[in-house]
Amino acid sequence: MITMSGPFILVKLSGKILGSQAERIVEKLIQEGEIGDEEIARDLKIDENEVRRILMTLYENSIVKYRRVKGVKDRLYKYYWRVTDEDPLSLLETRRKKAIAVLRRILEEQESKNYYCPVCGRTFTFDEAVDLLFSCPKCQAVLEMQSPEKLEKLRKAIEILEAAVFTE
Ligand SMILES: [Zn+2]
Numbered sequence: 001m002i003t004m005s006g007p008f009i010l011v012k013l014s015g016k017i018l019g020s021q022a023e024r025i026v027e028k029l030i031q032e033g034e035i036g037d038e039e040i041a042r043d044l045k046i047d048e049n050e051v052r053r054i055l056m057t058l059y060e061n062s063i064v065k066y067r068r069v070k071g072v073k074d075r076l077y078k079y080y081w082r083v084t085d086e087d088p089l090s091l092l093e094t095r096r097k098k099a100i101a102v103l104r105r106i107l108e109e110q111e112s113k114n115y116y117c118p119v120c121g122r123t124f125t126f127d128e129a130v131d132l133l134f135s136c137p138k139c140q141a142v143l144e145m146q147s148p149e150k151l152e153k154l155r156k157a158i159e160i161l162e163a164a165v166f167t168e
Helices: 008-018 020-032 037-044 048-060 088-112 126-131 148-163
Strands: 064-070 077-083
Touching: 008 020, 008 048, 008 088, 020 037, 020 048, 020 077, 037 048, 037 077, 048 064, 088 148
Parallel strands: none
Antiparallel strands: 064 077
């Protein structure tokens, strides 16, 4: 069971996705409420472009949102950032379900296509492998069977995710 609470979830989640600088940026947003990217870069002494890159990825992951304001003098847009209003728990729940779906798809594919090329990584079903005389059409390498340990690892990862419960 994984237990986490409050805005702390957002900070940790950001760290997991993007590393320690993202953690610091989200912490800063929680402290400030709303703040521009230039101010974040200045206060945390992180390169401005790096701050924007991290904020955009956080935005794509629904962790932050922004408000855009046109400058009076330079007519350039200025971006003000804040953390999402969405419940952090439901955010995590969405990510958990997505991760399970992705892993299941990979597992299914690897279970049916249990031959692979050790050079380019392409996978084949048994029938396809027989047709190809167990040789990769692209690199001519001899096809190998997927190791059962790899499938076992995938099944374990799915099990762990399915059992994970996020609570306040
Ligand atoms: Zn190949």
